[in-house]
Amino acid sequence: MRTIGHFIDGVETTGNSAEYQDVFNPATGEVQARVALATQADLDATVASALAAQPAWAATNPQRRARVFFNFVALLNRDIDALAELLSAEHGKTFDDAKGDIMRGLEVAEFVTGGPHLLKGEFTEGAGPGIDMYSMRQPVGVGAGITPFNFPAMIPLWMLAPAIMAGNAFILKPSERDPSVPVKLAELMLEAGLPKGVLNVVQGGKPTVDGILAHEGIDAVSFVGSTPIARYVYATAAAHGKRVQAFGGAKNHMIIMPDADMEKAADALMGAGYGAAGERCMAVSVAVPVGDATADKIIAALRPRIEKLKVGPATDRATEMGPLITAAAKERVLGLIDKGVEQGAILAVDGRGLSLQGYENGYFVGATLFDHVTADMDIYKEEIFGPVLSVVRAKTYDEALKLTMDNPYGNGTAIFTRDGDAARDFATRVNVGMVGINVPVPVPVAYHSFGGWKASSFGDLNQYGTDSIRFWTRVKTVTARWPLGIKDGAEFQFPVMK
Incomplete structure (x- = not known):
């Protein structure tokens, strides 16, 4: 029987997993594979890989990061039929719907190829006497995405593409019900030129989710699922000092x-x-x-x-x-x-x-x-x-x-x-x-953003679009004055730009 593992530091592995869960064919009710469920040691190894890879990736200039996504988009188009068949077999949705699942994620990968422009900061010359001001967008560090079964390609791509383009390392925890396609996406990112460790996939259930929410090596969490779990993820991750966006149910x-x-x-x-x-x-x-x-x-x-x-x-x-x-x-x-x-x-x-x-x-x-x-x-x-x-x-x-x-x-x-x-x-x-x-399913295109109101969403920023760049980066503002503009003597009042 086929075994689906994690993808850690560029390699698919079952790690230390001693527990497995069956993956069913929804059309027949038969077991078609099994997926390894992560131990805490597996999660720790995943986070360690991401932490080791992230600084060098953040130091890679945005244009080179964008080239990885240009390659990735080409590889997704190359393999889309095979991915759709694999997705259909585990999820049960039709082949055409599975291709749509992949395509809507691919569009976000296309969007982030414009990352060099999206990541630009702001500059003000002469904000004060001899003073210039500028801001920069820098990655949050290591991000994690917890994704549902119903879109095993689209929603992972909504999260991982902007997070990685922004210079973060990313850990994906997909649904254990249809876990194969997320691993294939990680393999394609590696083939596209992404350094190992920048994207990892860890399989698991609630213990793995709880481990992610509490792990001190993870800086931000994105979640899509039911409203009760979204509330739990938002509250728990925020209590551990993480930036969080959590999307829940709908009617x-x-x-x-x-x-x-x-x-x-x-x-x-x-x-x-x-x-x-x-x-x-x-x-x-x-x-x-x-x-x-x-x-x-x-x-x-x-x-x-x-x-x-x-x-x-x-x-x-x-x-x-x-x-x-x-x-x-x-x-x-x-x-x-x-x-x-x-x-x-x-x-x-x-x-x-x-x-x-x-x-x-x-x-x-x-x-x-x-x-x-x-x-x-x-x-x-x-x-x-x-x-x-x-x-x-x-x-x-x-x-x-x-x-x-x-x-x-x-x-x-x-x-x-x-x-x-x-x-x-x-x-x-x-x-x-x-x-x-006169549009029944108003899911925005990739350069806008996806997000609900009320009990459907917890957090201030939406998925993909420019909101995603804001979520996966922090703003640093620099106030600079060089010696020519510095007055003699100490200044004790609160700084005022005159």
Whole structure:
């Protein structure tokens, strides 16, 4: 059986690991590999490697660092199909979706090739008599990224690319459910010319996470996962003096106005609600049609689309929706569907009981559609993270907006309308970090930044874009005066620039 190890100091190794975890094929339920789980000694060795490599990498000029990423982007493009197949096999998402996962991470690697410009400081000549002032951006030191199972390429690249471009060494702790692709990314970075030790991958579960949060050799931590864990990571890492950004869960609403194109809105809901089997933090899980007539139209448009949705394994290139990641995830989603029925929601399309010939033990749940969902139901309050779309009917636009704004999560939202006034008002007023106007999954491009509000995000700076450069660097400001401008005698007052 294939064993997946850590990537420490430029070498894949199982280190001191005595404990392993099975890696399943979500389509069949069969064990396809095992992953080594790190000991404290493994983590210490990883941090030691990063600490040893970081000073020389920080001293490498930004243009040369950028050249490594130019090489890396070329290698990612070269190997993208093989990486997508490996990602699909462990995660279960379709081949095309897996390629999209990689591409959205690759775009951030492309963005950081502009690092020499992004890392420039500021300069003021003559800030005072004979005084010049300048600032510089310097790396924080050693950073760590703790990433979720649902995007095993994209989110690691969101973190490692700007961190490394900024001159830091980086330790990646990926999900133990689909751990292979992160190791391959580290191998490609080494092939691209990154010195060994600058990027390390350490596999593990909660003990490894806790070790990272407390380790004195790690200066900054980036996390993506559920909101309870994001709160824990933020509080724990900050208590240990680290810079932290922690991104949590979501309950993304899509408002459908009466003037919207219902066919396009239905297409958008299909992709945003059921793509990747709903295992996306930017999935649309709540549709909010304004008016009963709008709701009836959107339900009527969704039904035939759901019936035609092709569910199957990623090995079938015609598959549109694959399985969930684990048996436990499947049971949780089925339990929430049962709860929705018990609490009075109308089950318009039932995805329970789906069984595929030859894949009876796979973790499949069919696309599920609820109507007449209310805000007090568990299927509304919980982040289901499965192929379940809830329709909450609103009487007016203001009611739909209030529903979105009252939700404790604030990751993403969208409105479908032909009315520019409504769209502008929604974008201006809604208290959510990422907004789509006739765009169902408004994940920003690489030169903007990704981040939610409210219980979806903890920390002041977002992922990728210019915010990432700010997060992974510290500003040092220098005030310089040379002897020609120095007055005789001591000055006792607080310095004032005249």
